[in-house]
Amino acid sequence: MSDNLKKIAPAAYELAKEKGMRVPGLIIANEALLNDPAIEKPLEQVRNVAYLPGIVGYSIAMPDIHWGYGFPIGGVAAMDAETGVISPGGVGYDINCGVRLALAPVRFAELTEKIKTALLARIFELVPSGVGKGHRGRTLQEQDYKKLLNQGAEWSVEQGFGFAEDLEHMESRGKIEGADWQAVSSDAILRGRDQLGSIGSGNHFVEIGEVQKIFLPEIAAAWDVHEGLTYILIHSGSRGFGHQVCQDTLDAFIAKGFAEGLPDRQLVAAPLQSPEGKQYFAAMSAAANYAFNNRQQILHRVRAAFQEVLHIYPEKIRLLYDVCHNIAKFEVHRGKNLCVHRKGATRAYGPGAEELAPIFRKTGQPVLVPGDMGRASYLLAGLGNPLTFCSCCHGAGRAQSRIQSMKAWKDKDIKKHMAAQGVQVMASSYRTIAEEMPDAYKDVDSVVEAVSEARLADKVARLRPHLVIKG
Numbered sequence: 001m002s003d004n005l006k007k008i009a010p011a012a013y014e015l016a017k018e019k020g021m022r023v024p025g026l027i028i029a030n031e032a033l034l035n036d037p038a039i040e041k042p043l044e045q046v047r048n049v050a051y052l053p054g055i056v057g058y059s060i061a062m063p064d065i066h067w068g069y070g071f072p073i074g075g076v077a078a079m080d081a082e083t084g085v086i087s088p089g090g091v092g093y094d095i096n097c098g099v100r101l102a103l104a105p106v107r108f109a110e111l112t113e114k115i116k117t118a119l120l121a122r123i124f125e126l127v128p129s130g131v132g133k134g135h136r137g138r139t140l141q142e143q144d145y146k147k148l149l150n151q152g153a154e155w156s157v158e159q160g161f162g163f164a165e166d167l168e169h170m171e172s173r174g175k176i177e178g179a180d181w182q183a184v185s186s187d188a189i190l191r192g193r194d195q196l197g198s199i200g201s202g203n204h205f206v207e208i209g210e211v212q213k214i215f216l217p218e219i220a221a222a223w224d225v226h227e228g229l230t231y232i233l234i235h236s237g238s239r240g241f242g243h244q245v246c247q248d249t250l251d252a253f254i255a256k257g258f259a260e261g262l263p264d265r266q267l268v269a270a271p272l273q274s275p276e277g278k279q280y281f282a283a284m285s286a287a288a289n290y291a292f293n294n295r296q297q298i299l300h301r302v303r304a305a306f307q308e309v310l311h312i313y314p315e316k317i318r319l320l321y322d323v324c325h326n327i328a329k330f331e332v333h334r335g336k337n338l339c340v341h342r343k344g345a346t347r348a349y350g351p352g353a354e355e356l357a358p359i360f361r362k363t364g365q366p367v368l369v370p371g372d373m374g375r376a377s378y379l380l381a382g383l384g385n386p387l388t389f390c391s392c393c394h395g396a397g398r399a400q401s402r403i404q405s406m407k408a409w410k411d412k413d414i415k416k417h418m419a420a421q422g423v424q425v426m427a428s429s430y431r432t433i434a435e436e437m438p439d440a441y442k443d444v445d446s447v448v449e450a451v452s453e454a455r456l457a458d459k460v461a462r463l464r465p466h467l468v469i470k471g
Contacts, residue, residue, distance in 0.1 A: 005034065011454035012387065014058075015043065020263065021050035026058035028388065030450045033063050033442070038399070042072040048263045049077050054084020054272070056338065060388055062345050063450040064397025064442060069093065070266035073344035073398075076391045079272065081330060081337040086277045087269035088253070088284075090341035092326035093246045095284055096291035097204075097237030098346075099368040099394075100170075100322035101379065102299060104230040104306060108210035108466065111230070115309060116208075120424055120467045122305040123206055127298055129471045130428030131201040132240070134194035145189060149181040153292040156196075161293075161300040163315060168357045170322040171347060171365075174292040176329070179285035184241075185248045188283075192241025192290060197297030199236050201428075202402075203436060204471035206302060207233040207373065212464040219363045219381050219460050223320060231463055232317070233377055234298050235370055236471075237326065242287035249280045272339055281328070288327055295322060320379075321366035323347065325394045333389050340389050348392035348457050350384025367457045371396040371444025373436065373468045374421050378448045380457035392456045396444035405440035406431060418468075427470040436470050 004016040005027060013034065015025025025046040033039070042065045049071055050059035056078050065074035070089025077090055111119075128134055140148070148155035152175025157164055167173045199206065211229045214220045238245075250268060256276060259265035270277040303314035323346045331340050349356055349365040356365055367380035369392075384390045400408070414433050418425045427433045451457050 009387070009454065011450045015046060017050070018047060021047060022052070022055050023050050023058055025050060026060045026387065028061065028450060028454045028456065029063045030446065030453065032446055033450060039065065041067050045070070045072040046075065048267055049075060049090070051263055052077065052079070052085055052087065052267065052269055054080040056080055056336070057389065060391065062391070062393040063447045064344065064393045064395050066398045068343060070264060071341070071343045074393060075343050076341065076345045076388060078333065078338040078340045078389045081272060081339055084272050084339060085269035086272050086280055086328055086339060087267055087341065088246050088249045088280065089266050089268065090343050091246070091284060091328050092343045093243045094237035095242035095245060095326055096288035096324050097326045098291060098295065098322060098324045099233060099235045099370055100295050100299060101320045101366070101368050102232040102317050103225065103320055104232065104312060104317050106230050106310065106312065107228045108230040109228060116424065116467055119208065119305060119309045120426055120469065122309055123302055124426045124469050126301040126305055127206060127469065128198040129200070129469055130432070133428065134198050135196070139193040140196070145181050148293050149179050149184070149286040149289050151175065152289040153296045156293045156296040161297045166296065166319045169319045170292065171324050174296065174322065176285040176288040176327070178282055179289050180282035181286055183279045183282035184245060184286050188241050188244035188248065191244050192239060195239040195241065196294050197301055198239065198294070199298065199469065199471040200239050201432065201471040204236045205373070206298065206469045207370070207377070207465045208467035209463055209465040211461050212376070213462040215459040215461065216381065222359070222363050223366065224318070225320070225379065225461055232302055233368070233370060233463070234295055234302070236294055236298060238287040238291035239294060241290045245283045245287045249283065252276065284328060288324065292322070321368065323368050331389070334386060338389070340391070342391055344394050345391050346394045347390060348382030348384065349390050350382050353384060367392050369393060369395055369444065369448055372438040372441040373423055373425065373465050373470070374418065374438030376444055377463040377465065378444065378459060379461040379463060380448070380451070381460050382457050383455055385454070385456045388456055393447055393451050396441040396447050398440060399442045400440045402435040405437055406434045408439070409434040409437055423466055423468060425468045425470060432470050
């Protein structure tokens, strides 16, 4: 563990403020995670983020922290809305990469092997996955973009993809205010025109499994979550559309000289109140709304597969919640208007938060923490901890690079290995599965214990994966 770390609360360590840092760092972790030598490089990025003008409180790292572009993945930074900056590296290339959890009214144990295989195959057919893969049908036209980027997921609901009640079960009702389709380049428009309703590549997935264990029966009952129930977890973002928005902005910011004086040019950031900062926020919000529509249409197609294979009507499959991971949002914390960057981190408002729908105002916001495809994922309830600006971890976090994982599993029968663990896997390529094997990730149980100990969120349920489609 670094000598510059001082424990200030359970599972919370302060990283000493050094020359150039405007605020100290804050690391949410247990000792096992801190003793991993791989944490040193991400801690360097935590220090670098603390150089950004207008940052308040701490430069924060969640227990799933690992190396990212500029900001660490698992990083949180809040900027003063008037004097602070906005950084594309603090949002990430996959703008509003996020997760949604839905529940089907059938016990997973009741599904036969034949039905499970058929369900997985049908979802794989209906939901495109892999690099660049999108739908071959209708492509988005200019009038579509004008509406969906401004309306968010409401647009997909109007098009028949899901139900109005779904919107109450999404962060910000599936819409980030301030989007402007005219702030987006023609290249981004072109890249995104056929990718709604598709997973993409890398660590994106559709996962089907069973609710394995309930920790908080009262909250689980309020959310109608029960042991043995079949769940659906969807992880995807804004695809090529958001990637292009990020790249366009990075190029423009660097050309403007906004990286000068920063320890890493990947942190390049524009003042929030500058024309450039406002344009990025408008484009980022547009990409976030694209991502909400993407996940909404993926769920629609998963619902269709359940109807075809199990004869369960789509309206019977309830969306519990949808959370953003890579986003910058204006929020009020400690009486100040702040722009909170969450990159590989998720909002975790607690009970009583006015921003939440009534059902969640009583319990705290659902927080979704996907692990790896061999062990578990978690459903948590946010506690609204002010220390982290009401933020929590977003997953297990990588323990190995994609290259390392690929080398470790080269020439091995990885599907057979996963089947022996009770998990069927489908993907567009062998490489994708090899890069995403369970040992490429930290132990999600340990990560979740850390956020629980730090009082960021409480464990509600442990989810056990069985059917997985990887991007």
